[in-house]
Amino acid sequence: MPSTSSRPVAVELRRVTANGVDLNVALAGEGPAVLLLHGFPHTWELWTDIMDGLADRHRVIAPDLRGFGASARAADGYDAGTLAADAEAVLDVLGVRSAAVVGIDAGTPPAFLFAMRRPGLVRQLVVMESLLGGLPGAEEFLAHGAPWWFGFHSAPGSLAETVLTGHESEYIDWFLDAGTLGQGVRPAVRDAFVDAYTGTEALRCAFSYYRALPTSAQQVREAVRTARLTVPTLAIGARPVGRVLERQLRPVADHVVGHVIEDCGHIIPLHRPDELLGLLGPFLAASAGSGR
Numbered sequence: 001m002p003s004t005s006s007r008p009v010a011v012e013l014r015r016v017t018a019n020g021v022d023l024n025v026a027l028a029g030e031g032p033a034v035l036l037l038h039g040f041p042h043t044w045e046l047w048t049d050i051m052d053g054l055a056d057r058h059r060v061i062a063p064d065l066r067g068f069g070a071s072a073r074a075a076d077g078y079d080a081g082t083l084a085a086d087a088e089a090v091l092d093v094l095g096v097r098s099a100a101v102v103g104i105d106a107g108t109p110p111a112f113l114f115a116m117r118r119p120g121l122v123r124q125l126v127v128m129e130s131l132l133g134g135l136p137g138a139e140e141f142l143a144h145g146a147p148w149w150f151g152f153h154s155a156p157g158s159l160a161e162t163v164l165t166g167h168e169s170e171y172i173d174w175f176l177d178a179g180t181l182g183q184g185v186r187p188a189v190r191d192a193f194v195d196a197y198t199g200t201e202a203l204r205c206a207f208s209y210y211r212a213l214p215t216s217a218q219q220v221r222e223a224v225r226t227a228r229l230t231v232p233t234l235a236i237g238a239r240p241v242g243r244v245l246e247r248q249l250r251p252v253a254d255h256v257v258g259h260v261i262e263d264c265g266h267i268i269p270l271h272r273p274d275e276l277l278g279l280l281g282p283f284l285a286a287s288a289g290s291g292r
Helices: 044-055 080-093 105-117 148-154 159-164 168-178 187-196 200-211 213-226 244-252 273-289
Strands: 012-018 021-028 033-037 059-063 099-104 122-128 233-237 256-260
Touching (some): 021 044, 033 044, 033 080, 033 105, 044 059, 044 187, 044 273, 080 105, 080 213, 105 122, 105 213, 122 244, 148 159, 148 200, 168 187, 233 273, 244 256
Parallel strands (some): 033 059, 033 099, 099 122, 122 233, 233 256
Antiparallel strands (some): 021 059
8 A cells, every 4th residue: 555754734614605515625734726626437536645745835625526525416517617716616615716727537527627717826737648529649548448337327317326326435445445446545535535525425426527528628628719728737647547638738738737647546735646646746846936
């Protein structure tokens, strides 16, 4: 199981109403803000192993996305554009006027759209292990179709919820094992994830993100049709996405740095937290020093 040398950090959990939805937000540290957007099947606790290192110099803000974790089970709004609006509203409620935005997996498209829409508010962008809709650059990765669970989660009606209710722990364990190349995550974090995704309503919310993917893809296409990504951007890959996201970003972004963490699974913040901090620290410091 991965280890990290960072010390425990004091985390405050706060309930905020953002964009009309009650969200659970984890807060730690002081300094320039860093907003962390998790994916599936995660909660804010995805970031626990890197919050220590970031909180030494930053105000870390890690919400549970709408419908996920302890945030409200919203009826709709799981497209990337609405999730980006949620993220902006979180910063507004907290009085934050500038933030670095970090997204992984399902958190990447909202982070990208946030940076595209509000470059004056998003100081830097970090995106990891995801695809940006149908933007060019992912053809080889998608040559045999999207990962199998995309179709399963997107099936019309409530097929996935019906099949998985009562078997959530086994299902979540599969993703946690695959996402760490078989090493798994700490029992406390694993249990938090399982608890967050147990029950038909919790599953509905999680799978609503996948059912909104066509809308999200259209939002990404529209964004790059009329504008470029101008904020300093770091694209981090591991297994299985690698440099695919970097290739998608290069034609539409002004400043992109790409990096692949070797021998690392999809769940980078829990599998290789020290390596991730080694990339985030210099990038955030360099961009902040550039005057943005």
